[in-house]
Amino acid sequence: MKMIALAGNPNAGKTTVFNGLTGTRQHVGNYPGVTVEIKKGVIKKTDFALVDLPGIYSLTPYSEEERVARNMLWKENPDLIVNVVDSSNLERNLYLTLQLMEFGIPVVLNLNMQDLALAKGWKIDTKKLSQTMGLPVVETVGHKNKGFDELIKSVKVALGASQRVSQTAHFSDSVNRALDILEKKLSKENASGASRWLALKLLEGDPDIEQEIANAEIKQTARELVNDLEREHNKEIETLLAEQRYKYIEGVFLQCVSSKLSFKKPLSSKIDAIVLNKYAGIPIFLIMMYLVFQLTFTVGEPMMGWVESAFAWLGDLIASFWPEGSESLLKSLLVDGIIGGVGGVLVFLPNILLLFLAISILEDSGYMARAAFIMDRLMNKIGLHGKSFIPMLIGFGCSVPAIMATRTLDNRRDRLVTMLVVPLMSCGARLPIYTLIIPAFFPSKWHAPMLWLIYIIGILLAIISAKLMRVTIFKGETVPFMMELPPYHFPSLKGTLIHMWDRGKLYLQKAGTLILGLSILLWALSTFPMLSKERIEEYDAQRETIVQSELADSLQAIQLSALDNLQAEESVEYSAAGRLGKFIEPVIVPMGFDWRIGTSLVGAFAAKEVFVSTLGVVYSVGDADEESESLRSKLKKNYDPLIAFCIMLFSLISAPCMATIAVTKRESNSWKWAMFQLIGLTLLAYFITVAVYQIGRLAGL
């Protein structure tokens, strides 16, 4: 199967072209770093594999995502590269095109966003461009689905004639002579056909390539050649090579692009004048954030009710297959274990989807890049980069994509610090815990401020932790802020919904797999071992006594219900889950927690939202969710507002879910940092919660 790589600068529209060519629905964003992972697909009506690479400016990587893209081209040797270029930004984008031509793999030049170039008053002579650069050139307007058939035709033709030739004619004779010398030496050791490109990278001083070349003599020759060139031209080698590339591009641009002068101020400039204003920028940003949370919680609330009703109906339907009062284990597994567990988590899906919808609108419109820009000053004060703000914002939805988004950060120290503090941004999975507890313990006028307080505590802790890490274990300079501000786009309905669905789908998958499995496991742990036959018979005898008594029916019902609850509580206490909770109880007592909360916290490690359903199982209220009144009244009976606050505090700060730990390990490429995150956050949560509880008690709360 032939492999084609899609490469281009950030914001050139690669993902739109990828979707157009493959017919798939990858998310398209309008800020650098949408493609943080390499995506694969098959070009429509062909058997050509298409690989969508993260946006890059150069083949000498600066950030991790650029390294991912460069290594894919270098190590996996695709048969062809489709270079997606933003036509309205042609001159700057052709810099990468030249580097791809130097790499040697055949390139098809895709002039995307032709409509924007026309709006700028530019007319690009594609025929002339193709002749001048010696490449097939195809025009597309990705978001209008125009030009993809021509692009596929061009790819087929180019593949038929593909041959690896590194093109370096745009460099001066002296540079090409140096390349000849190095290429000759390298070709004896390297059979990949990339010797000339490797020679160029050695001249440029690419550290990854220098490490790859074992032959010390070749490296010494490269150093001597660099010294000669720098002496001859009286400038540093990277500047020399960049200048020669841009000089060639300038010539191409002048030959192939005719422009009518436009005096109209672009719309993006007008919007930026307001949203990036020195004084209005931050208030506008805060309003945007407020609107995001308002949409998530206010609009989501009635939807939560619908999902809750649907699961209640399903539970009743399943239960109706058994006679009333049946003690069937299968019924208990289906209704209390599976429907109760999964339903308690899925009730939160509308809020998750709305949060992702809001984030998607911000990303697709181009505002997210501005948010990073606005936040840079503040982030700098805590030793982080403005770009760290984007993963932190995504962290309010889910820590997993947030940690993956740290790939856009250029420096490993910034990346690691951001990765480690992202779980302190209260993710969507913690919301069911807050929405269960807050209405149970605090008056309604305090609901919104309490929720706000929890989020603020998370943000403040993230800031303090980041600052502490930057002055201790991650000492060093912050990488200077440099970021392209893409033009504003009106987000397309399709693109926004795709984005929302792609992320929401992950949550659904988690509910259908991990949470389903955990619900069954937790049900088993809280059901077995069962009370002894003798003990059950004792309860039955007590029931019989109540029924035979001469008490009024209503009183009998109350006593029977109290006896049922007593038996259920004793059953859970006797079960494996109860024993586990009892085992850890001495450690959690200083936080004000008992074995029931302990058991639920163990479940929450797998996925935060499982805390609510586990608590429901432990308190034997069946299908508990954050709206469950029976669970709320039981909590209110057993705990006070201080303990309730401590539960929320511990849930906010403690170790993130298993999926987050796994993705931290993958992204940091080290168990050390994953374990640091797990243990560090749990210890931090423990000490803070103990302090709050003990001080609260001393203060008489």
Next chain:
Amino acid sequence: MHKNCLRKGKKHRLASIEASDSIVRHLNGMGFVNGVEFEIISDYNPYIIELKGSRLALSAELLQCFRVS
């Protein structure tokens, strides 16, 4: 680049960048090459620069590495 040069509406021609190799290479990739003309659009850190029709945000710290003519 001296602070006085970083005023809104000022146009400059880049003479050289005095920074680490990796930063120079990255800036080259973004279009900052010796001889190129750019304009300061916003004079509040980070600064917004217009370069060949694109908008780029750069920190003051980075702009101080720019030598202009």
